[in-house]
Amino acid sequence: MTALRAAVLDGRTGAAVLTDEDVTGALGLCALDPVGTVLATTRLDHARTSGLRSAGGELWGYAEAGELVAACWVGANLVPILPGLAGPVRDRALDAFAKLGAYRGRRCSSLVGPRDDVLDLWRRLDGVWPAARDVRPDQPSMVIDSDPPLAPDPLVRRSRPEELDAVLPACVAMFTEEVGYSPLAGSGGFYEARVRSLITQQRSFVRIEDGSVVFKAEVAAVAGGVAQVQGVWVRPDRRGEGLSEGGMAAVVQATRDEIAPLVSLYANAHNVRAVAAYRAVGFRQVGTYATVLF
Incomplete structure (x- = not known):
């Protein structure tokens, strides 16, 4: 101490x-x-x-x-x-x-x-x-410290600065769906700057088809040998195709190779589909988070 x-x-x-x-x-x-x-x-x-x-x-x-x-x-x-x-x-x-x-x-x-x-x-x-606007008391905290057992999606790659106009709407859609309001309300410039920063730091990952993001995730926090993935999202009309599994395998592989050896995330327990996808990629639960939103 x-x-x-x-x-x-x-x-x-x-x-x-x-x-x-x-x-x-x-x-x-x-x-x-x-x-x-x-x-x-x-x-x-x-x-x-x-x-x-x-x-x-x-x-x-x-x-x-x-x-x-x-x-x-x-x-x-x-x-x-x-x-x-x-x-x-x-x-x-x-x-x-x-x-x-x-x-x-x-x-x-x-x-x-x-x-x-x-x-x-x-x-x-x-x-x-x-x-509180919402209390989320059961969010499995999951990690992976080995290569994923699934083949990484070869079309998932790091976002490029010139793709901000495609990446930002996907980030806004994810945030709005998850939290319940648009991050561009009020100090929207801060949110756009955050998205831009993650792209610049090469910690934003996407799969883009015909100019539209169909899968995305960000390595939003990195410290102490841990890289925490946030903002995992699949475009609604493409869900159920396995894009999250292959996409997350690609994110995990790139993150472990170049950012940090241990990759973590947390998800809402009621999102059974997402938790199952993360387990398929090789994540295991090591604890439980909670979030109180205002």
Whole structure:
């Protein structure tokens, strides 16, 4: 564990808003559960070199006897970081984060991460923060660390910058179908910039036919030897053809070869078709995520 450097926030919550000096300690906690904390680790890796302000969020911490034992990344998503905590210490950490969240107000668009941590924190914030738009309590967290048993789709490749006009509508369609509203509403420029950035980083994968995306996926978070795939989508009129299986096999192969050795994702358990497709590609469940959407 690492000594907590930031002062407790006026003694009002038991938790602290941390500083750049505390990022390395928080990353040490993340390393205890690299799959469960990859969303936070990705932002904290950025903060380690460029600072928390540049990373686009806050880092909260909870310490006992001067040692950092739990943290939260708070940006567009709030990701709790409590690996290995149990019993009264875990309860005290969650109580402290809930008090800090109540004091500072909701700034994130979702709570996401390991299920028990997310749901236990939300139980403390429910009724304090505005009502959730949706709670998704059962999202299998799956990984693959070997070559997929299925042949990769040879037509799935990395998106090219000049294909943004084809890729962006597919990303918007996926997001709207999954979350329930268009990401272009309000600060749509941010979403377009995110799609463009993933293409530029060669972490956007597509199969394009006649100028239209029929399969897509993004490697949206990379940190700690883990690459998390998000945004898997097949055009509705092409579903049931096996495009997701071959497409994901191609994404996994390219990602393991060139980005990170372990590929992860999470899905809604009720999406039986998607979970079965991921299993066919070689993914296995290692935990469970939950998401609270606002």
